[in-house]
Amino acid sequence: MLSNPLLEKDRRTGLISKYSKTITQYKFDLMTLNLTTFQNIIYGHQQILIDLQEKLLKSCNESLKQAIENRQEAMKKRHEIYLKHKLVQYVQRLIRQRSDIVIRRTDKRKVFYIGKAVDFERKAEEYMLKTEAYEEIKNGRCPLADNLHAVQTLFDYLVTKKALTKKQSNRLIPKLNNLELGHYHGIPKTHKPETPLR
Template sequence: MASHRRVTELALLKRKIETRFFEKKVSPGQVVNKFISELDILLQNLHNTNIDCKDKRHKQYEQRHQQNISYDNFLTMIQSNQVPIIMNTSMMSNKKTNYHRLVKRLKHKFYLSNIIVQKTDKSKVFHLGKLQDYHKKSSEYMNKTAAYTCLGANDPSADLIDRTNKYLLDLRLAHWITQKQYEELSIKPNEVKLAHLYYLPKAHKSGTPLRPIVSGLKHPTIKISRLLDKMLRPLSDRLARDTTITSGSELIKKLYNVIDLYTMIPQTEGILAIRRMLDYLNVKQVDGLKIETIIRLGRFVMQNNYFQYNNQFYHQVRGGAMGSPLTMTMANCYMYFFEQKIVKQIQNSGGIYVRYIDDIFISINWP
C-alpha cells in the first residue's frame, strides 16, 4: 500500500512540475528526470514516517484500491512522459477530491520532515532543500545586511493600520490628496494582512544563496505603494532608458551582480533619488499629486515595511521590501544617479554599460 501511494504521489508531482514547463513552452529534459528520482528517494523515507489518518473513509478508500504496480515500470513510463492514470472508473468520479487529499498528504509529509520544495529564482526550476538550511541562511542574510529589526512576538499590525489611516487623513485635511484618493488608499482592518517573508533559492549561483521576497499583497501600505509605482515607473524608465534594459534575455554574457541591491539602498537616499528624478525631468505633479505629496507617501511606505517570518515579526529599517511595487522604481532611480559618473567614462571610451535590475553588463575599451 505504501508503494502504491508513493507511486501516486510521484505521478502527481511529475505532472505538476512538467505543467510549469509546458506553460512556458520549454522542454524540461533530463534535469526533471533527475529531480523526480531524488523525490522518489525522499518519498521512500517519508513513507517510513507514521501519520495518523483521522478520516475513516480515506482508510477504506486505500484498502479498496490497493494495486500491485511495479515502481520500476511506472518510473520508466514517467520518464518517457507517459504518465498513466492509476485510478479505475469508480475512482474517476472522486478524482478531484482525491487529488486535493493527495496534495494535502504530500504537504504534510514534507512538513513533518522539514523539507522545502521551492521554485528557484530566475531559472524557475525546482529546488529541494532542508528547512534548517533556509533558517540558517536567513539568519546569515539578516545579520549581513543589518536591514531588519526583530520585534519578537509583538504584532505591529493594529498600530500600522491606525498610523496609515491617520497619515492619509492628515494629508486629506491638508489638501495634499483628494477625497477620491483618500477613499482609495484608506484601509479597513478586515481587508489587510501583514506581509510574510519567504526565500527563493538562487540555484544558478554557488552555494545556492537565497533571494528574500516580502509578500505583502494585503499589506497596509500596498495601496500607496502601487499608486506611487504606477505614477513613477514610466518616469523612471524614461530617465534610465539609455543604461537599462527590460529583458534578462538581452544579457548574453557574464554579468556583474549588485549584491543585495534592494536591501542595501538607504531609505532616505532612495526617496531623495525619486525627488531628484522628478526635478531632473522637470515634473511638477503626477496624476494630480504634487511632488511633495509623492515624496511624503513614498517615505511612509519605505519606513513601514513589516513582515512575519518563522513566528517572529520584523521591521525593515534599511532598503525596500522585495515584493513592494515601489521598491524596484526606487532602486532604479537610485542606481541611475549612482552609476552616472562611471557610465559617462565608459561610454566616452567607446564601451558599453547596461543594467537589468541588479545585473550589470560592462564592456570596457580602456587602454
C-alpha cells in the first residue's frame, strides 16, 4: 500500500511514520509483557526457593537439634557410667585396704551385707552357741574320719548281733567319697533388726 504511486510523498512519509510508531509501540508492549511475565516467573521461582530454603533450614535445625540432644544424652550416660565405675573401684580399693570389713551375700537375692568383721564373728559365735549345730575346728583335725569310724563300728556291732544283715549294713553305711562336714556360712538376714545370721 505504501508503494502505491498515487500517494503523495508527505502522506506516504506520515503513514510510514504512523505504522512505524504502531509497530514500535506493539514491540514495546510485547517486550513489556514479556518482561512482566519473566519478572513474575522469577518472583515465583524466588518464592519457591525461599520456601525450600526455609524448609531446609527448619529440617536442618531439627536434625541438628536432635543430633545435639542425642550427643548430650550419650555424654550424660557415659559420665554416669564413668562415675559408677569410679565408685566400684573406690569400694574395691577400700575393701582390699581394710581387713576389718566383711562382705557377704544375704539371704535375699542381689543384696550384699557390708559390715565389721568383729561384729560378724561375734554374731557367728552367738549363732553356733545358740543352735549347738556347728563346732569350730580349732586343732586342724577334721572330726569326719572319727565320726565315720564310729558309724562303721556301730554297723559292724549290729551285724554281729544279727540286728542287721550284711546287705542292709552295706546299703546304710555312708560312702566315704559322698561325705562332707556341714559348713556354716553365716548368711546375714538384712530384713531383720540387727541383721542376725543364719
